[in-house]
Structure formats: C-alpha cells, structure tokens
C-alpha cells in the first residue's frame with residue numbers, strides 16, 4: 300500500500316467505526332447554543348453502542364499519559380504558555396514560577412475557558428507545590444488589576460476584548476483582595492507579568508526545553524494522569540475522553 304492508499308484505508312476504518320458508535324456532547328459543550336433546560340434527545344442507537352472510552356476522531360493517548368502527552372495530543376498549540384515560561388526563565392525567575400507560567404492557561408487550551416485559572420489550578424494541584432497552583436488560581440483575578448511596583452498595567456488586549464466599560468465582578472474583586480493580602484501575592488503577580496501576548500516571532504520554544512523543570516517540579520503519577528485516583532484525576536480523564544457517554 301502506498302501512502303495515499305494507507306490514508307484512505309485509515310479514513311475508511313474510522314468512518315466504519317463511527318457508524319457503529321453513538322457519540323454525544325455534554326450539556327456544557329452546547330449550553331448557550333441550545334437552551335440547557337430543553338430535554339436531551341438521545342439518539343436511538345439501534346445496532347450501535349454508546350461511546351465509553353476513546354473518541355476515534357481524536358489522537359489516541361498513551362495508556363499512562365504524561366503532562367507532555369496532554370500538551371501534544373489534547374491542548375491547542377501552546378505557544379502562549381511556552382513563550383510565557385521562556386520569558387520567566389529569561390527573567391531569572393525560579394523554577395516554580397517557570398512551571399506556573401507553563402501551566403497557567405491549560406484550562407483554556409484543553410478544558411473550559413470560563414474561570415480558566417481555577418480549573419487549571421485544580422487540575423495541577425495534586426502534582427505541584429501549593430505555591431504554583433495558588434499562583435495559577437489567582438492569576439485569573441490579578442490579570443485585571445495593575446501593579447505599578449512591577450510595571451504591570453491593565454492589559455490593552457482586555458480593553459479591546461471586553462470594552463472600556465468592563466469592570467471585574469465582585470467575586471473577582473474579592474479574589475484580588477484576598478491575593479493582595481497573601482504571602483504568595485508576588486508569585487501570582489510575577490506570573491501575570493510574564494503572561495504576555497506580545498511574542499517574539501523570531502524565537503521558537505519547544506516543550507522539551509522544559510523537560511527538566513517539569514521533571515523536578517511536577518509529580519507525574521506512575522499510573523498516568525487520569526488514572527492515579529488523585530482529586531483531579533477525573534478532570535484529566537475527561538480531557539482524554541471528552542465524549543464518553545458516562
């Protein structure tokens with residue numbers, strides 16, 4: 300078989316497999332596009348089985364997936380994270396902060412955008428130093444507040460995205476005040492300082508550049524992320540198998 304024939308055979312096998320499966324979307328995926336109160340219609344599934352594992356439309360994850368497997372197979376191109384981590388490294392920040400920069404937006408890239416700082420913090424909490432997950436959680440709020448002492452201004456991008464009238468909601472304001480009074484404030488603040496959208500197009504950063512830092516600071520579970528029974532294992536499993544019926 301030549302390359303084209305192999306590609307065609309693979310496509311054929313995939314479409315046959317999809318014909319045998321019922322794959323449904325979770326309510327959260329479509330809420331807004333449809334009224335989540337409307338009754339869910341379950342396809343009849345006559346002669347088919349409901350998907351209970353890997354979605355054949357996605358790249359298959361290894362049995363014991365690592366953090367980098369998630370970066371490569373489930374997260375959108377992570378340039379923003381790589382560039383932020385690189386900047387933190389260039390600025391001479393310690394490894395905890397470099398790791399926090401590398402992980403801070405995985406909520407957006409691979410899970411749920413709303414409240415992304417909280418989701419990302421929860422995902423990584425069992426595997427990192429508490430200061431790292433704390434900084435990731437609070438970058439969500441601190442991004443909206445300037446701190447001239449470190450040259451952090453309200454992002455121009457936010458004015459563009461949310462309009463000049465936007466003011467953070469009371470829960471964000473509360474989180475900001477909590478963060479300001481905390482001993483780790485500067486860790487989260489330095490995360491926001493290195494959380495930049497102005498990239499250097501001449502620099503390519505590879506995930507592998509951070510292999511050692513991740514190795515020393517992220518407690519990769521031997522069973523693989525999602526299969527270690529940690530408090531966030533189910534969240535990693537959902538990213539791995541996002542369309543499982545149950």
Ligand SMILES: [Fe+2]
Pocket residue numbers: 403404415416438439
């Ligand atoms: Fe963020």
Ligand SMILES: [Fe+2]
Pocket residue numbers: 379403404494495
């Ligand atoms: Fe970011």
